Amino acid sequence: MTTAILEMRGITKEFPGVKALNNVTFSVKRGEIHCLVGENGAGKSTLMKVLSGVYPHGSYTGEIGFAGQVQQFRGIRDSERAGIAIIYQELALVPELTVYENIFLGNEVRKGALIDWNETIKRATQMLAKVRLDVNPEAKIKDLGVGKQQLVEIAKALSRDVKLLILDEPTAALNEGDSANLLDLLRGLRDQGVTCILISHKLKEVIAIADSVTVLRDGQTICTLDAHEGEVSEPILIKHMVGREIEQIYPPREHKQPGAVVLEVRDWSAYSPSLGRQVLRNVSFTLRKGEIVGFAGLMGSGRTELALSIFGNSPNYRIEGELQLKGEPRQLRRPSDAIAAGIAYVTEDRKGNGLILIQDVKQNITLANLRALAQRSVIDANAEVKIANEYRTTMNIKTPSVEQRVSNLSGGNQQKVCLSKWLFVKPDVLILDEPTRGIDVGAKYEIYTLMNSLVDQGMSIVMISSELPEVLGMSDRVYVVASGRITGELSVSEATPEKIMELATN
Amino acid sequence: MMSGKTEAQASGSFMQDLSKVLRQNIRDYGMYIALFVIMVIFAITTNGIFLSPRNLSNLLNQTGYIAVLAVGMTLVIVIRHIDLSVGFLAGFLGAVAAIALVQWGLPTLFVIPLVLGLGALAGLITAFPIAQLGIPSFVASLAGWLIYRGMLQLATEGTGTIIIPDAAFNAIGNGFIPDVPLGGPFEQIHSLTLLLGIIAIGLFIYNDLNSRKKKIAYGFEVLPTAIFALKLIFISGIVGWITWVLANFNGLSWTVVVMLLVVGIYHFITTSTVLGRHIYAVGGNPEAAELSGISVKRITYIVFGSMGMLSALSGILFASRLQSATTTAGTLFELDAIAAAYVGGVSAAGGVGRVTGSIIGALVMTSLTSGMNLMGVGISYQYIVRGVVLAAAVIFDVATRRAAR
Ligand SMILES: Nc1ncnc2c1ncn2[C@@H]1O[C@H](COP(=O)(O)OP(=O)(O)OP(=O)(O)O)[C@@H](O)[C@H]1O
Numbered sequence A: 001m002t003t004a005i006l007e008m009r010g011i012t013k014e015f016p017g018v019k020a021l022n023n024v025t026f027s028v029k030r031g032e033i034h035c036l037v038g039e040n041g042a043g044k045s046t047l048m049k050v051l052s053g054v055y056p057h058g059s060y061t062g063e064i065g066f067a068g069q070v071q072q073f074r075g076i077r078d079s080e081r082a083g084i085a086i087i088y089q090e091l092a093l094v095p096e097l098t099v100y101e102n103i104f105l106g107n108e109v110r111k112g113a114l115i116d117w118n119e120t121i122k123r124a125t126q127m128l129a130k131v132r133l134d135v136n137p138e139a140k141i142k143d144l145g146v147g148k149q150q151l152v153e154i155a156k157a158l159s160r161d162v163k164l165l166i167l168d169e170p171t172a173a174l175n176e177g178d179s180a181n182l183l184d185l186l187r188g189l190r191d192q193g194v195t196c197i198l199i200s201h202k203l204k205e206v207i208a209i210a211d212s213v214t215v216l217r218d219g220q221t222i223c224t225l226d227a228h229e230g231e232v233s234e235p236i237l238i239k240h241m242v243g244r245e246i247e248q249i250y251p252p253r254e255h256k257q258p259g260a261v262v263l264e265v266r267d268w269s270a271y272s273p274s275l276g277r278q279v280l281r282n283v284s285f286t287l288r289k290g291e292i293v294g295f296a297g298l299m300g301s302g303r304t305e306l307a308l309s310i311f312g313n314s315p316n317y318r319i320e321g322e323l324q325l326k327g328e329p330r331q332l333r334r335p336s337d338a339i340a341a342g343i344a345y346v347t348e349d350r351k352g353n354g355l356i357l358i359q360d361v362k363q364n365i366t367l368a369n370l371r372a373l374a375q376r377s378v379i380d381a382n383a384e385v386k387i388a389n390e391y392r393t394t395m396n397i398k399t400p401s402v403e404q405r406v407s408n409l410s411g412g413n414q415q416k417v418c419l420s421k422w423l424f425v426k427p428d429v430l431i432l433d434e435p436t437r438g439i440d441v442g443a444k445y446e447i448y449t450l451m452n453s454l455v456d457q458g459m460s461i462v463m464i465s466s467e468l469p470e471v472l473g474m475s476d477r478v479y480v481v482a483s484g485r486i487t488g489e490l491s492v493s494e495a496t497p498e499k500i501m502e503l504a505t506n
Numbered sequence B: 001m002m003s004g005k006t007e008a009q010a011s012g013s014f015m016q017d018l019s020k021v022l023r024q025n026i027r028d029y030g031m032y033i034a035l036f037v038i039m040v041i042f043a044i045t046t047n048g049i050f051l052s053p054r055n056l057s058n059l060l061n062q063t064g065y066i067a068v069l070a071v072g073m074t075l076v077i078v079i080r081h082i083d084l085s086v087g088f089l090a091g092f093l094g095a096v097a098a099i100a101l102v103q104w105g106l107p108t109l110f111v112i113p114l115v116l117g118l119g120a121l122a123g124l125i126t127a128f129p130i131a132q133l134g135i136p137s138f139v140a141s142l143a144g145w146l147i148y149r150g151m152l153q154l155a156t157e158g159t160g161t162i163i164i165p166d167a168a169f170n171a172i173g174n175g176f177i178p179d180v181p182l183g184g185p186f187e188q189i190h191s192l193t194l195l196l197g198i199i200a201i202g203l204f205i206y207n208d209l210n211s212r213k214k215k216i217a218y219g220f221e222v223l224p225t226a227i228f229a230l231k232l233i234f235i236s237g238i239v240g241w242i243t244w245v246l247a248n249f250n251g252l253s254w255t256v257v258v259m260l261l262v263v264g265i266y267h268f269i270t271t272s273t274v275l276g277r278h279i280y281a282v283g284g285n286p287e288a289a290e291l292s293g294i295s296v297k298r299i300t301y302i303v304f305g306s307m308g309m310l311s312a313l314s315g316i317l318f319a320s321r322l323q324s325a326t327t328t329a330g331t332l333f334e335l336d337a338i339a340a341a342y343v344g345g346v347s348a349a350g351g352v353g354r355v356t357g358s359i360i361g362a363l364v365m366t367s368l369t370s371g372m373n374l375m376g377v378g379i380s381y382q383y384i385v386r387g388v389v390l391a392a393a394v395i396f397d398v399a400t401r402r403a404a405r
């Protein structure tokens, strides 16, 4: 049990203007669950991409020893063949294909030149049993929730006889039940001899599951801790990650007397023609000036749909109900109407519909409010750079320059670009959909502090979050959503995790 | 124009700087280099005829009607669509212009805006099923291809080729800007062309120096001084040389003036305005653009409308050049325009591509035709060579993009 399956020595990886990894040493023992933690942009994902051959041998310096051999992977295929499987921050399944097709995609079960579909389905069923996922293998991926998709990804990895399984923030998009389920599964796999590397910003789960933890900071290995020696706790991890101690996770929040009603939604129902079902039923809620209202609930409960339907209804739902802004009934037909009315929506899916990945940081930050930078429709390029640099400083975005493409930023820093973009719109109502997904502890604290100062300045915030501690720590009031309905409203003093979970599951 | 980015690191020797700048910006400079290489090759294989004033002047005039299409096509491809209908739309609208001039007896100054308007309308009609119903643009514009081909044949059915006797109209494709007689040493030289060329170079140098100064004042990265100077000299040299060659012939043609205006306007729109940024945002990620308050539908209409208008312009340039409208006008223009856009660095994945690049792409494609014609290469081989160049351009694009990761 104590021999190393993986030894990465002296790994250095540079991008133009950034040294993402600087002489990193990383060693993983056979059969353990090894967690990799660090701030946004510390180099965790990059290290895993070096390991899995996404960055081929020669594009970095240093040495990789895996399963007793020095490895020089030229691509992902090489590392897959050696028994390494990586599940990325963003899932890589084909939504239109079925579960079994996805599991064996690129690794088809052949009979001669043809695919043996019967055998494929049989084996897929076995794999699904292994990850304890109870779905029809013939279901399409797009009909599954994120949690189940995650398990399909793991089933896919297992179908290739994997020795080392790497998961990059697998639980970022999962609710607590699904997360616990996934962690359980990883423990089971460990008992069957699969070694596992897990990247996560959720320190609680790191502590719950890790055999060892390695901390990266600014592209360097800070330390590797052995959980069985009892040296791992949240404060210790945070101290190693950020280089100083952070006493609180949530900044103090005084619950002031809220102001007048800013946004009121009444009997709001939405039918989705493309999904062919009702996504929202008779939702009513209010939001007051200077208030943070939390929306709790399980994944897929309809909170994002609610936000999108209010924010100009981009999914083209058929909507019934009334929406009032500052006491006036309004019809917001397009996102541009909503923006003009003073609403901003920070999406939960930053890569899918938040950012323009091929454009640079400044273009993304200014996109939703270009007119503020333009005179007679001509953009003032210098003012744009200046604005972008201001947000880079205040939001602490880690990037060599605002001319860097956002696809080159780490996940957490991309999230900060998204936030900056909507702050630049200077809205009255800010809808945050999972605002701290994939964000490190230090940056979370910064974002919470920012939220506090925004409401102090008179903004009103709707915070959709699947992290109960966050909902409880930041909200003035909490609505619980389940199956497209609001099942309860709690003031912060009466809200408890138990009550919320009960309302969320009924 | 060419732009460069470098890191603000301690600059090494000149050659190191140069190779670094070239490597980092190879995607931007690639087609300029390709054009340069092609011109040198033809200069050698045709014993210099290729670079003769007459041939260069002709080459630029032939590029005109493809270049304006390529500019419009660039934006269409940037927003992840394609428009196959532009060739026959150009041919049909050229015939409409001829009929309006010849049969209806309308004046040129009225016919040109009319035809441009009809073109824009046709573009909006193509955009309707695409924007409103989500029909793939390939299919919608293929329908347009068939319809406009039919309409072109209908329009020219009775008369066959329509000869256009209107001198003003024909000047667009064949005429040159007037000269200012200066006499003396300028007797043989088209002095207005020379003057415009010198003004253009002056403006270019002034602009570049100015923006460099501003960037330095803001503390942004700039090219190393020696490289910057080289770039200025190189571009001024090329513009100066072309001006000199043209001034020694008939001067600047109206076609080139039109082409330069179109590129100038579109370059400005795409790089400096809110509309331009919105177009590239829609191309980069339509969902994100929509959620940022940009109407993807509106952008689709605008881009196809502009494509239709430029198709009309292309049709006018072509009819004017031939001084007639023919039953086959516009055949394969769409493919030349698409090829020019790809050679010029547009990416099929959307959100990437410059109109200046597409003009260079158009020049590459017409240079190939012109050079091979001079060499007496058979038409079948010409198609093959152009196909190979197109494939090479796209492979180069993909390869440099991968290397840039
Ligand atoms: N392709 C790239 N080009 C340029 N810089 C890059 C590229 N990929 C990553 N970087 C930079 O390397 C650093 C490390 O990024 P990485 O994605 O490994 O961070 P991370 O630890 O995974 O962070 P997060 O927790 O936010 O996901 C960051 O500063 C990032 O901007």
Ligand SMILES: [Mg+2]
Pocket: A044, A045, A046, A089, A168, A410, A411
């Ligand atoms: Mg990461």
